[in-house]
Amino acid sequence: MTEYDRNFRLTKDVLPSRYDLRFHLDLDHWTSTGWERIALTSKKASREIVLHAVELDITAANVDGIALENARFETDAQVAILRFAKEIPAGDHALEIEWTGGIRESLRGLYRSVRGEERYAATQFEAADARRAFPCFDEPEFKAKFALELVHPSGNAAIANMPVASGEDIADHRTRTRFRETPVRISTYLVAFTVGPYESTPETKTPSKIPVRCWLPPGLASQAIFARDAHVRSVEWLQDYTAIPYPFIKVDAIGIPDFEAGAMENPGAITYRTRLLAADEKNASIVTLKGVFSTAAHELTHMWWGDLVTMRWWTDLWLNESFASFVGEKCTAALNPEWRYWRDFVADNTSAFNLDALASTHPISIEAKNAEEASERFDAITYTKGAAVLRMIESYLGEDAFRAGVRIYLNRHKEANASADDFWHALDEASGQDVTSIMNAWIKEPGHPIVTIEVRRSNGGLDLALSQTRYFSDKDAKPSSQRWPAPLVLRYGTANGMREHRLLLATASGHVRIDGAEWIYPNAGGRGFYRWQLDEAGDRLLDAGVKQLAPEERLSLVDNAWALTRTGRASLASFLTEGPFARFVESFYRPIFEQIGWRPRDGEDSDTREKRARVIGMLGYHAAAEDIRRGARDRVLRHLDGTEPLHPDGAGTIIGVAATEGDDAVWDRYVRRMQAAQATDAQEEARFRQALISFEDPHVARRTADAIFSSTIRTQDRGLMIIPFLQGRRTRDVGWSAVREHWDTDIATAEPLLKQRFVQAVGQLAQQNYRDDAIAFLEAKRTPDIEETVKQSVERLRVNTAAAERLAKELEESLAAPAGRR
Numbered sequence: 001m002t003e004y005d006r007n008f009r010l011t012k013d014v015l016p017s018r019y020d021l022r023f024h025l026d027l028d029h030w031t032s033t034g035w036e037r038i039a040l041t042s043k044k045a046s047r048e049i050v051l052h053a054v055e056l057d058i059t060a061a062n063v064d065g066i067a068l069e070n071a072r073f074e075t076d077a078q079v080a081i082l083r084f085a086k087e088i089p090a091g092d093h094a095l096e097i098e099w100t101g102g103i104r105e106s107l108r109g110l111y112r113s114v115r116g117e118e119r120y121a122a123t124q125f126e127a128a129d130a131r132r133a134f135p136c137f138d139e140p141e142f143k144a145k146f147a148l149e150l151v152h153p154s155g156n157a158a159i160a161n162m163p164v165a166s167g168e169d170i171a172d173h174r175t176r177t178r179f180r181e182t183p184v185r186i187s188t189y190l191v192a193f194t195v196g197p198y199e200s201t202p203e204t205k206t207p208s209k210i211p212v213r214c215w216l217p218p219g220l221a222s223q224a225i226f227a228r229d230a231h232v233r234s235v236e237w238l239q240d241y242t243a244i245p246y247p248f249i250k251v252d253a254i255g256i257p258d259f260e261a262g263a264m265e266n267p268g269a270i271t272y273r274t275r276l277l278a279a280d281e282k283n284a285s286i287v288t289l290k291g292v293f294s295t296a297a298h299e300l301t302h303m304w305w306g307d308l309v310t311m312r313w314w315t316d317l318w319l320n321e322s323f324a325s326f327v328g329e330k331c332t333a334a335l336n337p338e339w340r341y342w343r344d345f346v347a348d349n350t351s352a353f354n355l356d357a358l359a360s361t362h363p364i365s366i367e368a369k370n371a372e373e374a375s376e377r378f379d380a381i382t383y384t385k386g387a388a389v390l391r392m393i394e395s396y397l398g399e400d401a402f403r404a405g406v407r408i409y410l411n412r413h414k415e416a417n418a419s420a421d422d423f424w425h426a427l428d429e430a431s432g433q434d435v436t437s438i439m440n441a442w443i444k445e446p447g448h449p450i451v452t453i454e455v456r457r458s459n460g461g462l463d464l465a466l467s468q469t470r471y472f473s474d475k476d477a478k479p480s481s482q483r484w485p486a487p488l489v490l491r492y493g494t495a496n497g498m499r500e501h502r503l504l505l506a507t508a509s510g511h512v513r514i515d516g517a518e519w520i521y522p523n524a525g526g527r528g529f530y531r532w533q534l535d536e537a538g539d540r541l542l543d544a545g546v547k548q549l550a551p552e553e554r555l556s557l558v559d560n561a562w563a564l565t566r567t568g569r570a571s572l573a574s575f576l577t578e579g580p581f582a583r584f585v586e587s588f589y590r591p592i593f594e595q596i597g598w599r600p601r602d603g604e605d606s607d608t609r610e611k612r613a614r615v616i617g618m619l620g621y622h623a624a625a626e627d628i629r630r631g632a633r634d635r636v637l638r639h640l641d642g643t644e645p646l647h648p649d650g651a652g653t654i655i656g657v658a659a660t661e662g663d664d665a666v667w668d669r670y671v672r673r674m675q676a677a678q679a680t681d682a683q684e685e686a687r688f689r690q691a692l693i694s695f696e697d698p699h700v701a702r703r704t705a706d707a708i709f710s711s712t713i714r715t716q717d718r719g720l721m722i723i724p725f726l727q728g729r730r731t732r733d734v735g736w737s738a739v740r741e742h743w744d745t746d747i748a749t750a751e752p753l754l755k756q757r758f759v760q761a762v763g764q765l766a767q768q769n770y771r772d773d774a775i776a777f778l779e780a781k782r783t784p785d786i787e788e789t790v791k792q793s794v795e796r797l798r799v800n801t802a803a804a805e806r807l808a809k810e811l812e813e814s815l816a817a818p819a820g821r822r
């Protein structure tokens with residue numbers, strides 16, 4: 001007997017090949033009525049067909065005219081068992097189903113979005129929520145072609161994966177819009193449509209004639225030209241990189257007022273949060289523009305990797321996201337060299353390093369028994385570590401060999417499903433190396449190594465003794481016997497310039513000699529996903545080469561040094577006495593601010609524009625410099641009065657710094673501006689919304705906490721606000737109290753992704769006086785959908801609290817020591 005539990009998977013006895021879908025959308029009453037015809041092949045005779053359906057009322061069904069006898073629902077398995085009046089023979093058939101359902105409040109399946117008086121219906125089906133909109137075979141391997149028809153209120157735009165084939169007005173102020181059939185088979189989680197009063201940018205075309213537009217709520221489309229053009233440029237770069245033409249006829253990028261994720265790679269109809277499209281040089285900072293471009297490149301990478309070639313099951317979700325992250329960053333860096341974007345990639349790796357250093361981390365690839373387990377793993381391991389490991393293997397193999405492997409893989413499996421092993425085999429073939437063995441170790445083992453290197457000078461070169469062990473953030477963690485085939489790329493200096501040396505450290509220890517080397521840096525380009533530590537001799541030699549390192553290498557150097565310090569592998573005193581870093585900490589920010597000031601000058605490069613906000617933030621938030629806070633307040637008041645608009649590069653930081661000492665009246669003005677900007681400026685709305693967490697007065701901070709759990713703040717934005725709110729030295733008491741008060745009523749019933757963000761926020765309370773209460777609270781609120789996140793947050797609380805106590809003691813001792821001993 002079949003076990004219909006939450007881990008149930010469909011058999012391959014019935015295979016769909018085409019869906020004709022029709023939805024009648026009622027945006028007044030938030031209801032949906034649907035009809036579909038599924039062309040399918042049955043491998044054996046049966047009276048039953050099993051497919052996915054959740055919260056749908058199936059009102060009729062037939063197979064080739066054979067009537068439905070009854071429909072039984074299995075809630076845990078999220079399936080409907082359709083039993084027909086007589087046996088259905090093996091062969092090709094047409095299954096017709098009619099149903100009714102709601103347009104949900106929660107941001108999954110077919111859901112509603114409201115902006116003022118405007119009403120929208122939209123979809124979000126990944127990982128397994130197409131079944132909440134229509135009965136279907138809702139697993140990635142059941143790919144099919146789709147033809148869609150929407151009946152919707154007239155006067156609204158209707159957008160879907162494919163271009164409109166026809167449209168006609170019908171009775172009762174309704175419009176019927178039909179869309180072309182998808183040119184290739186896709187999985188159900190990639191089907192998408194939306195209806196609402198959208199406006200679009202003018203259509204443009206790529207050099208290869210692909211039409212591109214951005215769609216946004218009224219008043220915002222004029223701000224999306226930068227985003228539209230980012231899509232145009234990225235499509236062309238990706239066609240060249242993959243050597244496969246864009247597969248999906250058009251590119252529509254759609255900004256939805258309410259949207260849980262950052263973006264979703266629906267082929268031909270990519271959905272976004274509005275702020276990731278409504279951004280241009282007039283209203284957005286350079287940091288925001290980078291994010292807009294890289295997000296577009298990430299989602300477009302999915303058109304080939306994920307949409308054209310799709311994972312067989314959610315176990316390989318990591319490769320879907322990691323590859324899009326890595327190649328999307330390659331695209332962004334290649335098309336915007338002035339941004340020096342690989343530094344951002346290296347900086348982003350810190351979050352993955354920190355999570356992966358916990359004993360409770362998970363492997364990049366781990367079996368997902370069901371879609372909910374897969375969804376819980378949308379984290380820094382899935383996206384960031386996975387992307388970093390791909391970059392590491394590319395660095396080891398070389399860009400040409402890696403790209404050749406990508407092309408082999410995509411051409412071999414296009415319009416089908418594939419696994420990570422299929423990709424490794426393609427890289428084996430392209431490079432002539434055993435990539436499969438290397439990558440299987442990296443993706444199936446949790447954690448990462450620390451490589452220790454002893455350096456000895458001899459006979460005009462360097463002799464290196466290398467060893468590896470697993471790196472833990474808890475210095476007292478039980479040692480692990482894990483070892484990785486670590487693809488190391490060493491940067492080294494010679495009398496004639498810098499060189500690179502590649503080696504595979506596949507055992508616990510090894511030796512290598514590099515002739516002519518005068519110093520080594522163990523992670524060329526910051527491209528390796530491992531920690532490293534030189535002995536004293538190696539450190540002294542590296543001092544001579546630090547200035548020759550690339551910016552991303554210097555950034556990686558500082559990040560690595562701080563990681564060693566936090567875990568007790570290096571003393572805080574030694575970290576502080578590194579000359580360049582000590583001078584940076586003590587005297588860098590004020591001179592830089594005096595040099596670059598409050599507003600950009602004509603001709604400034606992107607680095608200076610980005611630096612300004614960081615410097616103002618350091619002085620205003622962390623140093624609490626009165627002149628900076630006062631200057632920020634004055635500028636924000638003039639901005640609100642309309643006499644002197646803030647430049648977008650520093651606006652978010654200045655608005656936040658100005659809020660730190662703000663009172664009720666200032667808070668009210670911020671909320672009014674946030675609400676007014678919803679209709680005109682998504683960036684302005686986001687800046688004033690996020691600044692609400694910077695009000696430090698306890699009474700005003702409580703108003704922010706109340707707003708987070710009210711209609712003042714959209715559900716999608718609560719997670720973005722709560723983590724920094726609980727990190728704030730003067731707001732964490734209020735935030736922690738609010739989380740406890742609202743958990744059972746607001747958080748426990750939220751979608752899994754939002755619940756995970758609140759768990760992560762509680763995991764930031766690394767002060768001794770919070771730790772025990774926070775751990776007890778998380779343990780008491782543990783549920784299956786946040787099980788893994790709770791484990792990680794509890795460990796993070798213990799590790800970070802212990803590290804903070806130890807570092808505080810070391811800092812006190814270091815500062816008390818005579819200067820010559822520091």
